[in-house]
Structures are given as C-alpha cells and as structure tokens.
Amino acid sequence: MLITGADGEVGHGLIQQLSQRANHLPIVVLDIRKLDHALRSAVSRIIVGDILDNKLLETLSTEYEIDTIIHLAALLSTSSEFNPENAHRVNVQGTVNLLKLAVDQGQARGQPVKFIYASSIAAYGVPGLAAKQAAGAVCEEQYLNPITMYGCNKLYCEHLGRYYARHYRQLSVQRSVGVDFRCVRFPGLISALTVPTGGTSDYAPEMLHAAAQNKPYASFVREDTTIPFMVMPDAIKALLLLADAPREALTQLVYNVTSFSRSAEQLAHMVRSAFPGAEIAFEPADARQSIVDSWPAEVDDSAARRDWHWAPDYDAGRAFNDYLIPTIAERYRQTEG
Ligand code: SER
Numbered sequence: 001m002l003i004t005g006a007d008g009e010v011g012h013g014l015i016q017q018l019s020q021r022a023n024h025l026p027i028v029v030l031d032i033r034k035l036d037h038a039l040r041s042a043v044s045r046i047i048v049g050d051i052l053d054n055k056l057l058e059t060l061s062t063e064y065e066i067d068t069i070i071h072l073a074a075l076l077s078t079s080s081e082f083n084p085e086n087a088h089r090v091n092v093q094g095t096v097n098l099l100k101l102a103v104d105q106g107q108a109r110g111q112p113v114k115f116i117y118a119s120s121i122a123a124y125g126v127p128g129l130a131a132k133q134a135a136g137a138v139c140e141e142q143y144l145n146p147i148t149m150y151g152c153n154k155l156y157c158e159h160l161g162r163y164y165a166r167h168y169r170q171l172s173v174q175r176s177v178g179v180d181f182r183c184v185r186f187p188g189l190i191s192a193l194t195v196p197t198g199g200t201s202d203y204a205p206e207m208l209h210a211a212a213q214n215k216p217y218a219s220f221v222r223e224d225t226t227i228p229f230m231v232m233p234d235a236i237k238a239l240l241l242l243a244d245a246p247r248e249a250l251t252q253l254v255y256n257v258t259s260f261s262r263s264a265e266q267l268a269h270m271v272r273s274a275f276p277g278a279e280i281a282f283e284p285a286d287a288r289q290s291i292v293d294s295w296p297a298e299v300d301d302s303a304a305r306r307d308w309h310w311a312p313d314y315d316a317g318r319a320f321n322d323y324l325i326p327t328i329a330e331r332y333r334q335t336e337g
Helices: 009-019 037-042 054-063 077-082 084-109 129-135 149-167 203-212 232-244 264-274 286-293 302-308 316-336
Strands: 002-004 028-031 045-048 068-071 113-120 179-186 188-190 217-219 226-231 254-256 260-263 280-282
Touching: 002 009, 002 084, 009 028, 009 037, 009 232, 054 084, 068 084, 068 232, 077 084, 077 149, 077 286, 084 113, 084 149, 084 179, 113 149, 113 232, 149 179, 179 232, 188 203, 188 232, 203 217, 203 264, 203 280, 203 316, 226 232, 226 316, 232 302, 254 302, 260 264, 260 316, 264 280, 264 316
Parallel strands: 002 028, 002 068, 028 045, 068 113, 113 179, 179 254, 188 226, 217 280
Antiparallel strands: 226 260
C-alpha cells in the first residue's frame, strides 16, 4: 500500500490506525516531509519526495507491487489561494501522476489498483448565504461550483478519477486495465493530536487547541458560520471502510461523509464548557469567510450509509466529551510535563 501526504493530519491518523490492524499490508509512505518519528516503526519504507517527481514515481513503480494507493497529499484551501498555480500543479498534476502510477501497476498485475482519493467539501460552491440556508443537506451532485483553486482541483480530480476508472483507454496496449477509483468528500476535520495547516475549516481545531493551551484565540470566521465537521477517528474509519468495501456494492465513485454541523459560536460554546477560562473572540477575515460561506452547512451522506454502511462513531457530544477534550488535555499535559 502506498500513502501519499503521509505526514499530514489524515496520514498520521491513518498510519496509527493501520498499524493496529493485525497482518496489515506493508506500507510505503511518500511525503515531502520526513514522517513523524512516532510513526516510523509502523511503516516499511519512508520516501521523502515530491508527487511531481516522475522519476521518483517510476522508481517506486519498479521497486514495489502496489495494490492500493491512498492519495492524501494536497495543498489545502487557504494555502492554495496564496499561489493558485502552484496549488494546481501539486493538487492536479500530482494526482494525475499517481493515477498513472496506478494504471501502470494495474497493468502489470492484470488487476486494477484501488485508488482512494480524499476530496473535500470545498468541491461545493453555494451561491450566497440565503442559498446556503435554503439548501439543507446537499447531495454529491448539487452545487458543484467551487470558488477556490483547491475546490476546483478537488472537483476536477474527482472527474479524472471517473475518467481513469471508466473511460481510460491506452490505445497502445491490447487490454487496458483501469483504476478502482473511490473517493470520499470530507467535511472539516478535527484531530485531538495534530493541528492542520492552511485549511479554511481550521478555526474549529485552532480554537480548541488554543483553549487547551490557555491561549486566547480569534476566529477568522463569524459566529454564525456553519459547516459540517468530523473528528479524525471517523475520517480514518471512512477511508478504511470505503477501501474495504466490495467493488460491486459501490454505486458511485464519489461519496459524501459527515458527522455533525455546528456554527462557530456553538463550537466555541462547547470549547468554553470544557475549558472555562477559554478566551475566544470573532474577527472575521473577508477572504477566508467567503470561502466557508460557499461551503454547504450540511451534506447528505446517505449514499455512503447505504452502499458501504458508513456511520460516524462520534456525534458532536461524543466527539467533544469522549475524544477531543480528554485527548487534547492529555496531549498538552504531556507537553508541559
Ligand atoms: N479542511 C479543508 C480546508 O479547509 C477542506 O477540505 O481546506
């Protein structure tokens, strides 16, 4: 199995989870940063490199037999707006390179490689707050007019996934093997163990991690800003459930997953209940505010529930009381100690 972006937030959670599975497949990781020390013993090979480096990917393809690729590497939504063209290279060309690696591997094995792609709520673009309120839970095919480079990249890569899964013909070879493309569209993710960088849903994890460290925090979005969220263990659960699902059970290539939708003020309230001294202010920044205003307040994940029995383990109450608060408090106690 190959995991890209392994040193990112989702990669961390995923490798931890996989390492606890009995007889898990050998894991090769690829990231531009060297994998966190704590995770190194869980993987077979760590490659520090760029998904834009075709030579590196070719070498990888000759050295390993890869049956599954979990492609997490990307520049997130806020980071991408600083250098959209670079984001396009990483997020789109990087994905094409990996899809081609999957094709080559599938061709060699005579069987399609599973390609698990982490897409995002950023693929949506709701035209204004009134529409956002009226939209309710948005299904996979609605409101696909993203306003960020990251969102455009994610949506386009979903299309590329469909192309490689269903329409890719290598006219030069006799029988071409496609890719077993499977995609989850994640909502905002919150981890107790890591803090994201460069995302626009980051106000939620940032306010929580700041409170746990007794630091004041100013949210860059308004109090009423509402999007769906999920805690990291559920995000990992979704990736692994989708990867393990029998191909014939999947009626679509792209699936929403969600757990709880809350406003920034409701999140702040939950954080203050756990950390009564928390100082949380609201100082909206126009550019980032307009990004989250274009994301739906709720998504409909009934297809994932039906096809691969998706259900989150953590609703908002459990997410805070059983996972986030105790794990974060412990994490910073250890750092202080
Ligand atoms: N969390 C991501 C971001 O904010 C959305 O996929 O960019």
